[in-house]
Structures are given as structure tokens and as C-alpha cells.
Amino acid sequence: MTAERHGRAVAAGLVGLAAVAALLEFVIRAGLVSPLIVAPPSSLPQAFALLAREGYLVAPFLITMAQAFAATALAAAVGVPLGFILWRRPLLGRAYEPWLGAAFAAPLILLYPLFLVIFGRGYATTVVVGALAAFIPIVLQTRAGLLGVPPVLINVGRSFHLSEPRLLWKIIFPAAAPAIFTGLRLALIYALVNIIGIEFLIDFGGLGRVVSQMYFQYQIPAMYAAIVLIVIVSLVFLSLLQRLETWWRPR
């Protein structure tokens, strides 16, 4: 993709975003929706200023980001090897894939009292909940990616006399990389959603806690501002992941 095309896509995205914001502003000003329920976009700059004054801007942003990163990294450290095992041992793969797929739907976050008891009200709880939510898509996507490697590519490696580890590292994993990265992207989003949720519920940590506090203080614009920050966290991460992928596997 050329830089110019990328730039145009970003510009088109921003135009759409501005249009939605304008529509929202109109709907609220026209009195169709109460500003007490949805903050008008025009109130966001002030809301951000409020967050900044109270020290709720930079620190919670970094805290949430660090937790989401730690949770995804932990999930990848467990999930990629697990997906690899489920691929290497087809019986295990067929046995556990349906269970993992089903467990994916479990509302993990509702078990938060359990995690509070085990890990206490701290970062251990938020990161573990995030990682647990994140590791399943990584396992499933890693297995699917490895299963999808064209046999001919493996035969090319064998015809060149590659050792088993080199075959894995030089051919099989790069060939499976797009699927694995899809798993990582999903994982990051699941980790982030669950971390925000748990922060909100236990009133601890980063942006989820800010959302909770602004909500209880009835600072509606500031609450929306915090939600915008959460979206920015995921944007930052997804673009970092994109960079990592193109660096490791250009096409």
C-alpha cells in the first residue's frame, strides 16, 4: 500500500467521523436526545480539560495501555504455544477446539469476585482477566493458521533439506502469520474490553476507573471523553501491531 493511498483512507475515515459527530451535535441541539444522556461532541474539549486538571488524562491512559499490553503479551505467550500443540497433535486439536470456541462466549468478567478473592484488588486481577479473555482467540487463530499452511510450501522446505526447527521458523510460522496476527488483534480488543470492565467494576486502575468515577460524579461529558481515550488506546495498539506484522512479514 502506498503512503498516498493510506493517507487518503485516513482522511476519508476522519471525514466520516466528523459527519457522525455533526449529526450527533444536531440531534442533541434539536432536543431529540437529552444532553444529560449523551454529551454533545462540542463539550468534549472542555471535558478533556477537566480530565487533565484532575490528573485523569495521562496516568490512566498509560495504566490501561500497559495492562492491555501485559495481558495480550501474556495471552500470546500461552496461546501461541497452545495453538501450536493443538495443531501438532490433531487429536487434541479436534478434541479441544469446540470447547475453546464455546468457552470464548463465556462472560468471564462476571466472575470478577472470584478473581478479587484470588488475586486481590490490584493489577494482578485486571491483567489476569484480560489475558484469560485474550488467549482463546490466539489459540484458535494460531491453530487455524498453521492448518492453513499450503503443503507445497512445506514440501519446498523439505526439498531444500531444512531441519525441523528451521522449517517451522522459516516457512510454517511466516506462512501462518496473517492468521496469528488476526488472533492477536482480536485478543487485544478482548483484553482491553475486559480490563476496562473490571476497572469499572472494582473502581481500580486506569480508564475504566475514570469512566466509573465520572459516571458517579455525573460528569457526563468527561465520562464520554474517557471512553474516547479508550478508543484511542485500541487505535494505538492496533497500528503498532500492524507495524509489527509488516516488519516481520511484509506481504
Added chain:
Amino acid sequence: MPGALVVENISKRFATSAGALAALEGVSLAVPQGRFVSIIGPSGCGKSTLFGVVGGLVPDYEGRVLIDGAPVHGTHDDIGMVFQEESTFPWLTVLENIMFPLDARGMARNECRERAERLVHLVGLDGFGNSYPAELSGGMRQRTAIARTLAAEPKILLMDEPFAALDEQTRLLLGDKLLQIWRELAQTTLLITHSITEAVQLSDEVVVMTYRPGRIKRVIPIDLPRPRSSEIVESAAFGRLVGTIWHDLREEALRGLAQTEPQGVSH
């Protein structure tokens, strides 16, 4: 560079749900050093199995594969394989693809690159060294795969329908390219194909195989003058050879059709 290939009495059976299936039965052939031999046969004659056996990718067969008189087992540095399917690595550039086997051997980066650049030129991909396979046509990708195999400097080049996915015109022109490379490297070559024109255009000898189980039906010497180009397809001698081969092949293809069509099933 020696590189005589002998295939001695190869048989291969596969276990299927309907019992043992004899894919190859007593196949013997010899490709003298520097010669170009094609194997042609109907679908289901086991020619791709033979490719796998000679290349060392298919285990558990009877018979022997010999290179310069010595029996070999499994994949072998002296044999370079070109596959029918799309086989370039999409995450590597053309140049990196070609450098792959050299890199794997631990050759110094500079030397790798130099040799790969020569091969890019040899297969006529000058200017595309830094392109990714997705940016190339099917024919260019297959040329990249051929260059990658040649980079390892195998004594024997083994190809399984390398142009099967391409249209007839591209196929004829790539045949010319292949002949030019073959003249330059004087490599012992065994080509598996289902195209009669391709077999006659390129080979010193065409081996016709029977439908299941795959046996050798006939070996037809191609005494057309060298160097050849795709223009040879216009000559009367070419037409006669194609006719002779088709006469043999037709019987086998019909037998294959009769066995697969009525039941409406095939393996």
C-alpha cells in the same frame, strides 16, 4: 557436473478405504547426464507420485533411485524440485525467495545476493528482484520458483507440471526460456507433464505412462534438431511426434475416463 538419474523398478501402493491402490508398478527409467526427459501420462497414472518418490518426499516404496550409480533415500541435495502448485513464499521478495536455499545453507549474505541476482537475470526477471510474488503474474512467479530451485545448484532438476496453471501461450514461451536455461546449465532434467506439445518441444525423450497402475508404456526418442524454440510446433516432424504420442496416450486416457466416469467418482 555429473548427474545421471536412474529409477529402478519402483512400485508404490497407497492404502485407501477401498483397499490397497497400486499407484506405480515396476517403473524403471534412466535419464543420462545432461539429458532432458519428459514423463507424460493421463491423470491418475501416478506421475506425481513418481515425482514425490524420486524427490524423496514420498516414503515406503519398493525399488531404488540412483544418482550417479549410488542409491539415495529421502530428499537429496543433488535433486532440485519445482512444484506444480503456487510455491513462492509470499512474504519474501523475488530476490529473497531465490536466496532462500542459499541462506538456509548458511552462505554469506553477499554471495547469496550475487548468485540470486544472476539467477534473476537468467530467468528473465530483471527489474523485479524487489517485487513480492503477489505483484507478479503466474508465469513470473513460476519462474521465480524455478530460479529458487536452480539457486541450490542441484545436479538434477525435477519438475512436476510446472506450467500447468498457465495458459498455452505463456506455456510455450516459458518452454523457450526453460530450454535456454537448460542449454546454459546443461542440467539433467526430468519433467512430468500432461501436455504433449510441451513434452515434444522440450525433450530428448518422452516416456509415456499407462493409466493406473502406472507403468511405462513406451519410450519415444525426440530426434528434432537442437537448439529448438517454440516455432518448432509448426514443423511436420513435430506434428508426427505429437500424433505418435497421442496414439499411445489416447488409449490410456480413455481407460482412465472409463474407470472414473460411469460411477461418477474419482479419487
